[in-house]
Amino acid sequence: MSEQEHGSTIADHLQYWTYVIDEKNPFMQIHLDTMLISILVAASLVGFSLWLGKRLTADAPSGAQNFMESVVDFINQTVRDNFPVHNPLIAPLAMTIFIFIFLVNTLDILPSYLIGNIAHLFGVTHFRPVPTNDLNLPAAMAISIFVLVLYYEFKLKPVHFIKELLFEPFANLVPKPFGYLIVPLNLVLKLVEEIAKPLSLSFRLFGNMFAGEVIFLLISFLLLGGGVVGMFFGFFVGLGWTIFHLFIGLLQAFIFMILTVVYLSIAHQPVEH
Secondary structure, three states, X not given: OOHHHHOOOHHHHOOOOEEEOOOOOOOOEEEHHHHHHHHHHHHHHHHHHHHHHOOOOOOOOOHHHHHHXXXXXXXXXHHHHHOOOOXXXXXXXXXXXXXXXXXXXHHHHOOOOHHHHHHHHOOOOOOXXXXXXXXXXXXXXXXXXXXXXXXXXXXXXHHHHHHHHXXXXXXXXXXXXXXXXXXXXXXXXXXXXXXXXXXXXXXXXXXXXXXXXXXXXXXXXXXXXXXXXXHXXXXXXXXXXXXXXXXXXXXXXXHHHHHHHHHHHHHHXXXXX
16 A cells, blocks of 8 residues: 555654644644543553552452552662652652653554544544653653752752852852852853753653654555565564564653652752751
């Protein structure tokens, strides 16, 4: 089957199911596919947790319970290794981030046209099934973590944090009467340092998953438009890339989780006198 027979191009598969609020403002729109899949995955996690919670046993754990206990032990050990103080919020937050991102990332291993064609049956012209391919979701998660970091910075050491904003790294290197003149420069540098945290979190996840989606689409077009030879080689190339992409999705989920724990750990570090 050729590209033309399939009736679409790669660019068509990179468009979102969008609800436009204001056509003149590109920011006034909602990507419905990102929201729908994110809500469905989150609801599935809640449903699975409720289902498993009713079946927990200490005598003869089931396969699902054993698996989740190993995941919980892994997350707890990771938090203990990177978070020196006690905060009951951190481990559940880390586990939620890790599992949610991994699940939405692995949706990319489904056939490239499957979910889109199902959406077409309901009149949806464009549909992108992996929410992390949309910068809005990684950015929203990163900003939420950034706000949480600022919350703990101001809650646990407000005076020290404000001093860092205003007087580090340069103001303390010069005599005090002149140090105050460098406060604007310190403030700009500190703000850049802080804003870089959510930017690095969001763009790293988005960039890796977006690149993976494009390669999946290229392999799909090779299968569809390359004849028997293209389908033969495309199948093995696609299988290899699928295995690699599963690893990348897992790695990106772990990186997002571990950076979240590290940033929150920095916010909890006691002030050194």
